[in-house]
Amino acid sequence: MKTEIQTYTTLLRHIKQRVAQAQQRAIYSANEEVLQMYWDVGEMLTGSQVADGWGQKTLERLSVDLKNEFPKIKGFSVRNMQFMMQFYEEYNKELTLPKYNTPAITKSPISQLNKNTKMDKYPIAQSPISQLPTYNFELPVKHLSWTHNLVLIQKVKDIRARYWYMIQCIKSNWRVDYLKEVIARDDYSKHGALANNFAETLPTNEAREVSSMLKDPYIFDMLTFTDEYNERDVEIGLVKHVEQFLVEMGAGFGFMGRQYHIEVSGDDYYIDLLMYNAFMHRYLVVELKNTDFKPEYIGKLNFYCSAVDDILCREGDNRTIGLLLCKTKDKVKAEYALRDIIKPIGISDYELGQVLPNDFRGSLPTIEEIESEFEESSKEDE
Numbered sequence: 001m002k003t004e005i006q007t008y009t010t011l012l013r014h015i016k017q018r019v020a021q022a023q024q025r026a027i028y029s030a031n032e033e034v035l036q037m038y039w040d041v042g043e044m045l046t047g048s049q050v051a052d053g054w055g056q057k058t059l060e061r062l063s064v065d066l067k068n069e070f071p072k073i074k075g076f077s078v079r080n081m082q083f084m085m086q087f088y089e090e091y092n093k094e095l096t097l098p099k100y101n102t103p104a105i106t107k108s109p110i111s112q113l114n115k116n117t118k119m120d121k122y123p124i125a126q127s128p129i130s131q132l133p134t135y136n137f138e139l140p141v142k143h144l145s146w147t148h149n150l151v152l153i154q155k156v157k158d159i160r161a162r163y164w165y166m167i168q169c170i171k172s173n174w175r176v177d178y179l180k181e182v183i184a185r186d187d188y189s190k191h192g193a194l195a196n197n198f199a200e201t202l203p204t205n206e207a208r209e210v211s212s213m214l215k216d217p218y219i220f221d222m223l224t225f226t227d228e229y230n231e232r233d234v235e236i237g238l239v240k241h242v243e244q245f246l247v248e249m250g251a252g253f254g255f256m257g258r259q260y261h262i263e264v265s266g267d268d269y270y271i272d273l274l275m276y277n278a279f280m281h282r283y284l285v286v287e288l289k290n291t292d293f294k295p296e297y298i299g300k301l302n303f304y305c306s307a308v309d310d311i312l313c314r315e316g317d318n319r320t321i322g323l324l325l326c327k328t329k330d331k332v333k334a335e336y337a338l339r340d341i342i343k344p345i346g347i348s349d350y351e352l353g354q355v356l357p358n359d360f361r362g363s364l365p366t367i368e369e370i371e372s373e374f375e376e377s378s379k380e381d382e
């Protein structure tokens with residue numbers, strides 16, 4: 001029988017969960033309303049500009065009047081109203097699909113405004129997605145903030161790539177700054193690019209999920225070595241920078257250990273890096289090689305995956321994935337090596353940070369030499 005304290009604690013927890021749920025829904029609802037308002041304003045501005053041919057000064061006047069009328073509401077700067085017009089040109093009214101199959105506009109209404117203004121810093125051409133084919137998915141535009149949406153519109157023109165970044169933002173709660181960073185790294189192109197046998201060893205949905213979580217290459221730019229290094233040096237470096245390492249690995253990964261010990265038939269074995277993904281509910285065995293890919297590496301990784309499945313996996317865990325990281329790989333050799341392997345394994349390259357070679361660094365001027373140069377220049381000016 002529950003005690004009075006247990007009953008109260010349960011009641012309190014349920015109430016807190018319901019309040020948190022209501023707060024979250026209110027946030028989503030408010031965000032959706034703001035986005036819809038911006039789209040509507042963009043429609044009004046675009047329609048009026050096409051019909052009446054007004055220019056920059058009209059936007060400036062609207063900005064002042066709207067700020068005076070709604071002093072507590074931000075977002076009515078000239079620049080943001082330009083973005084509202086672009087937002088309208090990009091998506092349908094439901095904010096679920098790109099606005100294709102619409103009457104073509106020879107020039108964007110915004111491009112017809114006065115070109116001798118600061119607005120030229122933010123040129124907005126006709127939407128490049130207006131002629132794209134039909135898509136079998138809906139864009140989760142309403143689930144992202146206005147700023148996230150602007151970054152994606154400005155920097156990601158390919159709709160399938162944009163959709164992928166949107167999903168990652170929602171799943172992993174990416175901040176705007178981090179979104180800009182992964183777009184600059186072209187993470188979309190890297191995910192799913194590694195050599196693998198997932199389609200042959202996993203159910204279709206799992207194969208697609210795992211493939212989308214892993215990439216090629218991995219960029220460990222937090223590590224730099226001036227001298228020769230081996231796998232152990234890379235392992236130690238990644239552990240020292242574990243937070244950055246986990247960011248590069250992607251959403252949901254937790255670090256379980258380096259040189260993780262397992263025992264098989266009385267013999268000791270040590271996995272280079274062992275990770276667990278909370279989203280996929282599966283272990284990831286990572287083997288690091290400071291060489292080009294060799295087919296024999298796959299046998300050892302296959303062995304480790306089998307051992308982890310039997311020794312570490314619990315009820316609810318999915319099959320262990322193996323990831324081999326090499327300096328480089330030949331895709332044909334990688335395909336042959338994976339062809340008859342029954343464990344799901346991927347092969348990816350990795351890159352370390354670049355350092356200046358000693359001879360190049362020696363040719364750079366010292367701080368003292370730079371200061372002396374400045375002093376000489378100052379004397380000449382006098």
